[in-house]
Amino acid sequence: MYMDYHHHTNNSIDSKAVMQDVCEQAISKGIKEICFTEHFSVNPSAPTYGHMDFAKYQQDITDSQHSYGNQLTIKMGIELCEPHLMMDVYQTELSSIPFDFIMGSVHNIGNQKLRLHLRANEDTFYDDYFAEMYKLVSDADIDVLAHIDLMKRYAVQEGHNVYTFEKHRDQIAAILEKAIQRGIGIEINTSGLRSSLSEALPTPQIVSLYNDLGGKILTLGSDSHKAETVGAGIKEAAQIARQCGFTHICQFDKREPRAIPLPLS
Numbered sequence: 001m002y003m004d005y006h007h008h009t010n011n012s013i014d015s016k017a018v019m020q021d022v023c024e025q026a027i028s029k030g031i032k033e034i035c036f037t038e039h040f041s042v043n044p045s046a047p048t049y050g051h052m053d054f055a056k057y058q059q060d061i062t063d064s065q066h067s068y069g070n071q072l073t074i075k076m077g078i079e080l081c082e083p084h085l086m087m088d089v090y091q092t093e094l095s096s097i098p099f100d101f102i103m104g105s106v107h108n109i110g111n112q113k114l115r116l117h118l119r120a121n122e123d124t125f126y127d128d129y130f131a132e133m134y135k136l137v138s139d140a141d142i143d144v145l146a147h148i149d150l151m152k153r154y155a156v157q158e159g160h161n162v163y164t165f166e167k168h169r170d171q172i173a174a175i176l177e178k179a180i181q182r183g184i185g186i187e188i189n190t191s192g193l194r195s196s197l198s199e200a201l202p203t204p205q206i207v208s209l210y211n212d213l214g215g216k217i218l219t220l221g222s223d224s225h226k227a228e229t230v231g232a233g234i235k236e237a238a239q240i241a242r243q244c245g246f247t248h249i250c251q252f253d254k255r256e257p258r259a260i261p262l263p264l265s
Contacts, residue, residue: 002238002263003033003251004231005077005101006146006189006221011057012039013050015225019060022227023068031231033251035075035101036061037146037221041082042089045111048081054097075252077101082108082132083140091141101252103187104142106132106150115154126151126163130171137178143255144219145179147189147201148172156197165205176210185217185250185257186210188240190233191224200233200240207244217257218249238262 008015009022019036026034038057041048061076068074076099083090083104109117109132118125129151137145149172152162165172179186189201207218220237224230241249241262248259 001032001260002030002231002234003035003220003249004031004222004224004234005035005219005252006037006079006103006187006223007034007230008038008223008225009036009060011036011052011060012225013048014039017225017227019064020067022230023064023072023074025227026230027068027071029231031072031234033073033075034230035077035252037077037079037101037103039079039081041080042086042093043082043111046081046108047111047113048107058097075100077103077252079103079105079146080140080142081105082136083142084136084138087139087141098254100254101144102142102255103144103146104136104140105146106136114151115158118151118154118158118160122160125155126168127171130168130175134171134175134178137175137182137184142184143252143257144185144187144217145175146187147191147223148175148186148206149202153192153195153197153201162197162199162203165203169209172206173209173213176206176213176215179210180213180215183217185219186215187219187221188237189221189223190237191222193233193236194229200237204240204244207240207246211245216248216259218246219252220249235263
């Protein structure tokens, strides 16, 4: 069963996609389950700051479930920017909302977008990024780490190389070990396949290492911001998961993961 567990709509600050259009496209492509994961930040000093209209978001979910629920399972999720910072504010903002799934991501370091941090710290930007990701996974109340090695997207755009896995293996292993210890999963994010990067996030070496360390919670997501690219790369992500030793991926309901077999083709 193909599922897309990372999608944005016009409830996010960087998307104009209409949820019902996304659902219709998902059904047409044979996607059986989708989880919407809108961006949300509570840090007014961060460039990604932006409060959502949660009443609208929940109504969009309810309306879409009513319209398409017999053809598509629709889950309500969220992607939190730096959720290890200002955790008390996140708790206050989110405690009353019945999410199925919460992702955590690093889009800023020191209240600077990743691209700007890279330009100012060309010798250490990968180290800095993975260090921030370790802080996130150590403290945040999340279910899955989003696009663990996102920094490589900006590195390539700025004329730098993708990081060498072996050089950063210890940092990455520490992140994954902490995730496993805290019951947090990872995703295979296919957005990189649609860019000049031409590879998923994270690299398969990370997915394999997570499996080798005993990690079990894995989701697949397009990270699409457009209706027409819902589910993009999900079949390729399933193949990566199989090659990295996984036989199952996870779906979430009320933040509880459930393993289901990877689709065969």
